[in-house]
Amino acid sequence: MADSKREIERKYEATGDTRLPDLTRVAGVAAVQHLGVSELDAVYYDTEDLRLAADHLTLRRRTGGADAGWHLKLPVATGVRDEIRAPLSDALPAELAGLVRSRVRDSALVPVVRLRSARDVHVLKGPDGTPLAELSVDEVRAERLHGGSRATAWTEIEVELADDGDPAFLDAVEERLGEAGVRPSTAPSKLSRALAETSPGDEGQEPAARPRTAGDHVLAYVREQITAIVALDPAVRRGLPDAVHRMRVATRRLRSTLRTYRKVLDRTATDPLGKELKWLGAELGVDRDQEVLDARLHSRLDAMPRTLVLGPVDARLRIWSTARRNGSRNRLVAVLDGARYLTLLESLAALRTAPPLLPAAAGPPGKTLARAVHKGHKRLAGRMEHALELPPGSERDLALHDARKAAKRARYAAEAARPALGKPARKSAKRLKALQKALGDHQDSVVAREALRALAVQAHAAGETSFTWGLLYGQEEAAAGASERELPGVWAKAVRADFRTASGS
Structure with missing residues (x-):
């Protein structure tokens, strides 16, 4: 051992x-x-x-x-x-x-x-x-x-x-x-x-050339995410704190970049890779999503006055959490040891060394990257406007979740473009991150309410009072309402961060 x-x-x-x-x-x-x-x-x-x-x-x-x-x-x-x-x-x-x-x-x-x-x-x-x-x-x-x-x-x-x-x-x-x-x-x-x-010749690597073309900038971001995925693999296997989350984020960033910059990278070559990255992200998310949910529910329960905690609430939450997370890390290590993941790693190595560049990749970065970032904003705008027009309820929750995905994609597009486009892209990424967080908080509340309802049903079936579970549900419902009231303001700032629209370029 x-x-x-x-x-x-x-x-x-x-x-x-x-x-x-x-x-x-x-x-x-x-x-x-x-x-x-x-x-x-x-x-x-x-x-x-x-x-x-x-x-x-x-x-x-x-x-x-x-x-x-x-x-x-x-x-x-x-x-x-x-x-x-x-x-x-x-x-x-x-x-x-x-x-x-x-x-x-x-x-x-x-x-x-x-x-x-x-x-x-x-x-x-x-x-x-x-x-x-x-x-x-x-x-x-x-x-x-x-x-x-x-x-x-x-x-x-x-x-x-x-x-x-x-x-x-x-x-x-x-x-x-x-x-x-x-x-x-x-x-x-x-x-x-x-x-x-003891080298027979010069084994030193040439210093990386400064990115000049649109392809240079996109590939720099792509290679950064590939490096992160490969480097975080051992940390995930060792169970180090935050390793799964960071590897999942790198996977999402890479997949999003391949989808966004289709004028630079040939989608006929990258779409199959995107599907495999989506699979890996889902596998990494099994344990991570439960970890986030556990932390949220335990935090809510810990903050509640003990006089309002009726029945074996702590024990039931602990047993439920353990049952859902049991074996998740072993499952993830098995995925990392599997043939499908190995094939994905080989594909990532090939993407790094022989990227499928399109003619637009050879052009100057400004117009090509700005258009891609603006397109991400436009997609996000459509989803946000649709979601905010809906009345509160499950349909609106789903629409806001879709908007969150679009916010991530737009943010990652701005991050990739930041070295070429400078301060406007940096501000765009920053404001989109704030919007993504607000939408994420709302989605976390949706997931927490679903879990709390299921726990209340289990408690009731076991003859326990569901009083505390109802209080926790109410807290999450209030948090979601507060989050929704803040969203228009956060979204207004993100809209102003679409520098292409603002500058008329």
């Missing part, structure tokens, strides 16, 4: 002549314990085209030291990575294979680099003997196993913060090392340095 650890570390350049300064002069350090030298032997795996390295992931099988086994490191921020560890075995453990699947897809993992290190370890301890950080001086020998045949060697210093330590402590250590002439490493990891120094 794999376990995870948040790794916060910094790396520094060193030579065989580098001498460590007196680290007890670092604030908070009372003693430095020397643990001696250990020999580490690690083989790093990647696809032949180095997809993991391109996204700053490292996957290795290491022997020697106290943590021999398989290690997968996922980037979190500069100098911060999550390390997922699994016991030593000949084959890559299934759990780690799942976490790299969105990058690897159907390609084979091959050994690309072997690193053998002599690690001299020092533990920096506080006055009470608590470890504050581990500092190691590593003498590294790297051998290219695939895509090259060169070898290289270097010495580096690595300082890793102890679990639950204060990252500011690393600043104090760095200051002390700096006084001794030790400088930060230019390489983010041993693997990246080994790949750079």
Whole structure:
């Protein structure tokens, strides 16, 4: 079974002549314990085209030291990575294979680099003997196993913060090392340095060209969403907070962009992809929608005076929530492990590298993108006007839900156009987001009322009073009414954000 650890570390350049300064002069350090030298032997795996390295992931099988086994490191921020560890075995453990699947897809993992290190370890301890950080001086020998045949060697210093330590402590250590002439490493990891120094040629990527055409701008947004979907896959599998929501949003943004910019991307190629993105979004929504509903109902109940909570309301809500969410995460992981999702990932990779551009994609961005944004506004206007003309009730609720979908699509169109169209597109996206939120709050109330009615029916059938469920229903009904009264004002601001109409362009 794999376990995870948040790794916060910094790396520094060193030579065989580098001498460590007196680290007890670092604030908070009372003693430095020397643990001696250990020999580490690690083989790093990647696809032949180095997809993991391109996204700053490292996957290795290491022997020697106290943590021999398989290690997968996922980037979190500069100098911060999550390390997922699994016991030593000949084959890559299934759990780690799942976490790299969105990058690897159907390609084979091959050994690309072997690193053998002599690690001299020092533990920096506080006055009470608590470890504050581990500092190691590593003498590294790297051998290219695939895509090259060169070898290289270097010495580096690595300082890793102890679990639950204060990252500011690393600043104090760095200051002390700096006084001794030790400088930060230019390489983010041993693997990246080994790949750079054993490359048979220039493996560096050319800096991305500045978007100029309509196609450039649309593709930049499309690639951003594809990157998000792929990068969030491991977080969803690990059950990290907000990962499902963020992956679902990226899926919706991408699908919406493919539908909106049909003058730029050939719909005969993108429509089938859009259907698969809709499927993935629905699968991601199973657990997310229930999570939002649970939070809303529990919040309402928690805020209600206890004197008005009659019967086993808390227990019934908890049992109902658990029953609806039971197994949803396992279902989602099964979807991510399935053949249909793998095919979608391959299609996304193809869209990134060989987009089906139409002739309009080569033109200047202004007119093409502005027309698409305006068209989204026009679609939204029709739905909003229709919804606001209807009397309160289920028909109006459905119409407002349709308007919400149109608001999202118009907002995403403006977001994609923002780098080209500037401030007007930014203001449009901001105001459309406010409208989307207002419509979302209304829809959440509709869904909550449906759930509360079902819970009241269950309570009544079990011989329980439905008094509290009725009060909660009334609160949601009042909230929906307040939301509907605010909608015309929010919509009026969004209308003014249609810069094409306002400017007459």
